[in-house]
Amino acid sequence: MKHLLNSFMLVALLGFSGFAVADPEAAVAAVTPTINKGDTAWVIMATVLVILMVIPGLALFYGGMVRAKNMLSVLMQVFVIFSMMAILWATYGYSIAFTEGNAFFGGLSKLFLIGITPDSMAATFSKGVYIPEYMYVAFQLTFAGLTPALIIGAFAERVKFSAILVFMLIWFTFAYLPMAHMVWYWAGPDAYTDAAAGGTAGATAGFLFQKGALDFAGGTVVHINAGIAGLIGCLMVGKRIGYKKESLAPHSVTMTMIGASLLWVGWFGFNVGSNLEANGLAALVFVNTLLASAAATLAWTSAEWIIRGKPSMLGGASGAIAGLVAITPACGWSGPMGAIGLGIVGGAVCFLAVTSLKTLLGYDDSLDAFGVHGVGGIIGALGTAVVASPALGGTGVWDYVTNGVAEYSISTQFISQLWGVGICIVWSSIVSFIAFKFVDIMIGLRVSEESEREGLDISEHGETAYHI
Amino acid sequence: MKLITAIVKPFKLDDVREALSDMGVSGVTVTEVKGFGRQKGHTELYRGAEYVVDFLPKAKVEVAVADQLLNQAVAAITKAANTGKIGDGKIFVTNLEQVVRIRTGETGDEAL
Numbered sequence: 001m002k003h004l005l006n007s008f009m010l011v012a013l014l015g016f017s018g019f020a021v022a023d024p025e026a027a028v029a030a031v032t033p034t035i036n037k038g039d040t041a042w043v044i045m046a047t048v049l050v051i052l053m054v055i056p057g058l059a060l061f062y063g064g065m066v067r068a069k070n071m072l073s074v075l076m077q078v079f080v081i082f083s084m085m086a087i088l089w090a091t092y093g094y095s096i097a098f099t100e101g102n103a104f105f106g107g108l109s110k111l112f113l114i115g116i117t118p119d120s121m122a123a124t125f126s127k128g129v130y131i132p133e134y135m136y137v138a139f140q141l142t143f144a145g146l147t148p149a150l151i152i153g154a155f156a157e158r159v160k161f162s163a164i165l166v167f168m169l170i171w172f173t174f175a176y177l178p179m180a181h182m183v184w185y186w187a188g189p190d191a192y193t194d195a196a197a198g199g200t201a202g203a204t205a206g207f208l209f210q211k212g213a214l215d216f217a218g219g220t221v222v223h224i225n226a227g228i229a230g231l232i233g234c235l236m237v238g239k240r241i242g243y244k245k246e247s248l249a250p251h252s253v254t255m256t257m258i259g260a261s262l263l264w265v266g267w268f269g270f271n272v273g274s275n276l277e278a279n280g281l282a283a284l285v286f287v288n289t290l291l292a293s294a295a296a297t298l299a300w301t302s303a304e305w306i307i308r309g310k311p312s313m314l315g316g317a318s319g320a321i322a323g324l325v326a327i328t329p330a331c332g333w334s335g336p337m338g339a340i341g342l343g344i345v346g347g348a349v350c351f352l353a354v355t356s357l358k359t360l361l362g363y364d365d366s367l368d369a370f371g372v373h374g375v376g377g378i379i380g381a382l383g384t385a386v387v388a389s390p391a392l393g394g395t396g397v398w399d400y401v402t403n404g405v406a407e408y409s410i411s412t413q414f415i416s417q418l419w420g421v422g423i424c425i426v427w428s429s430i431v432s433f434i435a436f437k438f439v440d441i442m443i444g445l446r447v448s449e450e451s452e453r454e455g456l457d458i459s460e461h462g463e464t465a466y467h468i
Numbered sequence: 469m470k471l472i473t474a475i476v477k478p479f480k481l482d483d484v485r486e487a488l489s490d491m492g493v494s495g496v497t498v499t500e501v502k503g504f505g506r507q508k509g510h511t512e513l514y515r516g517a518e519y520v521v522d523f524l525p526k527a528k529v530e531v532a533v534a535d536q537l538l539n540q541a542v543a544a545i546t547k548a549a550n551t552g553k554i555g556d557g558k559i560f561v562t563n564l565e566q567v568v569r570i571r572t573g574e575t576g577d578e579a580l
Binding site for chain 2: 065244247248249250308310312314315318354355356358359368
């Protein structure tokens with residue numbers, strides 16, 4: 001499908017530039033890089049959708065699941081983390097993630113976004129097709145803002161606001177930025193003119209990109225990364241007072257449903273926007289995202305109905321998110337039926353993770369940041385190797401040197417995916433552990449028992465969510 | 469004078485009010501309350517965490533009546549709030565020493 005599309009685009013570009021060249025490879029080399037207005041419009045829209053995902057989507061999804069006395073603390077954490085990451089991203093984040101450096105960290109050439117102008121161009125996934133670099137900065141900013149906010153779900157209702165902000169600063173710098181660089185940084189398709197140039201360009205890419213790990217929209221960078229940080233966090237912070245003794249039931253599953261739905265809608269910006277172009281592949285990503293989340297909703301609901309006796313709204317909403325997480329790394333390479341399969345597996349496995357694994361291991365991941373994002377992310381990243389296979393309706397992986405779909409082997413790809421998952425788990429665990437330890441020593445992670453009983457809204461923020 | 473305190477199922481509240489008005493009672497006080505009796509609570513499941521809800525919501529109706537109306541009022545509430553199922557509630561009757569209508573300063577039966 002992508003092959004057809006690229007040929008089509010090639011013809012279109014040829015038409016515009018007036019070349020009449022018989023050899024398509026020569027034609028590609030001759031294309032002048034231009035900013036595509038349609039793609040730009042789509043990326044602007046997608047960026048707005050990802051912001052909607054975070055505020056208010058994620059904030060409400062999480063907020064509904066805490067007790068009423070902690071509602072504002074969750075909303076505020078998501079709101080401020082997002083704002084803080086935006087500023088850090090412009091200051092040094094973008095440069096470290098998306099400029100050439102070594103295989104793990106980028107360089108400092110675009111600190112404070114220096115050198116970027118309205119005319120600067122960022123590569124897409126088609127040769128000669130670009131979008132304004134400012135929009136690429138903004139689009140990726142929203143990812144950098146979302147990821148740390150996901151982590152708070154693991155230790156909601158008991159951690160100091162100040163401790164969270166300092167932790168996020170460290171984690172963003174040493175876990176998010178290098179993961180983004182390792183997985184996503186590459187020289188862009190235009191650098192792959194022939195085998196030799198491709199080899200040179202490939203050597204400048206991030207570590208996991210070079211390993212061939214596929215991650216279309218952030219299965220490793222965003223979800224496994226945040227899920228693991230959450231797991232380390234809830235283990236180090238400890239359980240909430242009254243865990244398994246008092247009622248810690250969600251105060252508003254209605255809010256959670258609204259949040260989950262906003263996440264679902266916003267995820268089209270996240271996944272489809274990651275394609276950076278409004279083309280046929282974007283349409284495939286759209287369909288995959290839609291089907292995986294629907295399949296996972298049904299899978300979680302069915303599993304809960306069979307095992308627990310009743311299908312709950314919270315379960316339905318959780319299932320949708322689990323499916324969205326699972327399809328995220330695979331959405332650009334899976335076929336629609338692969339997406340349904342991945343959604344079913346993601347929904348069912350995440351259900352087991354949050355209902356059984358958590359109890360079995362005895363950690364208090366308050367809002368299942370690890371159970372849904374960590375576990376769903378791992379299922380998705382590994383599952384990508386299977387569903388991307390052309391033999392199973394996937395697109396395979398595009399080779400920018402030969403301008404065709406490369407030969408595909410599930411087992412080889414699975415090894416590459418294992419590299420991505422493994423590095424992400426180890427890297428995020430180590431950075432999270434050190435960061436939590438540091439914050440604990442400097443300012444302490446937990447609020448006092450009295451503050452926790454009173455609720456973080458009053459003790460940390462001096463206000464109350466509801467006056468009824 | 470007597471004070472009748474009736475704990476009834478919330479959805480029976482309108483029937484109780486109607487029955488009392490019909491027999492001439494001119495005012496009641498209603499509070500939303502929670503409690504437990506013989507009726508069992510229920511369990512709620514949130515992502516595998518199970519919570520037993522012991523306290524069930526009920527409506528508490530307080531009505532002050534003259535001595536001669538007591539039996540009739542208790543009968544009216546009993547009839548109106550009855551579903552025949554467990555959890556229908558209870559009626560408590562206590563002596564009432566004094567009643568004052570704040571606007572006029574009337575006291576006793578006059579104030580009811």
